[in-house]
Amino acid sequence: IIDSMQATLGTQLLLDRAFALREEGKTAEQIVEILEKEKEKNYIDSLTGIYNRTKVKEYIEDFVSKGINLQGVMILMDLDNFKSINDQLGHMEGDLVLKKFAEILITQFRTSDIVARLGGDEFIVFLPNFISKAGLETKIDHILSIIRQELSPYYEKYNLSVSIGVAYLGGNNKTYEDLYQSADKAMYTAKRGGKNGYFLGNHQTKDKHA
Numbered sequence: 001i002i003d004s005m006q007a008t009l010g011t012q013l014l015l016d017r018a019f020a021l022r023e024e025g026k027t028a029e030q031i032v033e034i035l036e037k038e039k040e041k042n043y044i045d046s047l048t049g050i051y052n053r054t055k056v057k058e059y060i061e062d063f064v065s066k067g068i069n070l071q072g073v074m075i076l077m078d079l080d081n082f083k084s085i086n087d088q089l090g091h092m093e094g095d096l097v098l099k100k101f102a103e104i105l106i107t108q109f110r111t112s113d114i115v116a117r118l119g120g121d122e123f124i125v126f127l128p129n130f131i132s133k134a135g136l137e138t139k140i141d142h143i144l145s146i147i148r149q150e151l152s153p154y155y156e157k158y159n160l161s162v163s164i165g166v167a168y169l170g171g172n173n174k175t176y177e178d179l180y181q182s183a184d185k186a187m188y189t190a191k192r193g194g195k196n197g198y199f200l201g202n203h204q205t206k207d208k209h210a
Helices: 002-009 011-023 028-040 053-064 082-089 091-108 133-150 152-158 176-192
Strands: 073-080 114-119 122-127 161-168 197-200 206-208
Touching: 011 028, 053 114, 053 122, 053 176, 073 091, 073 176, 082 091, 082 152, 091 114, 091 122, 091 133, 133 152, 133 161, 133 197, 161 176, 176 197
Parallel strands: 161 197
Antiparallel strands: 073 122, 073 161, 114 122, 197 206
């Protein structure tokens, strides 16, 4: 069953998800059953093999329903000037960039974090725990550096970059929609600041990636 699912899920995502379930104490039979159900529920983005909007929305809604004083962080990402790649090189090349970007995210976040593509060139990561502002800045700076290295030809020729908005769970951010709207607002603040950077919401300060 796992072999038949690899084409849809992507090998790395499949292995990461299976490992996470094993860490939770699930048996081999339970792991296969869970992975099969996730496939049936159309939780997987067909292009990149990572989770899609449906999965991340349901996950966060379930997470916030578990009680008060929960901690978590939503990271919203958008590829700046991605349209120029599609227009000049074609959609097949654009798809390759999206796949590579998804692979980078999978390798840079933990198996317990939810990494998804919302659609187009917009991606999202949800960390189901607290991380300090300093720790988050270090994490994002590192990821932006890796993305720049891995996608350097597109940065140089097509001015590709990444704008990121961050929202912390808590305060006015109590639901998925609250978090998304806050992170989206933060992301567009980063874009208005010249793109190629990030903005931490919830009254955090803005930082520009050099």
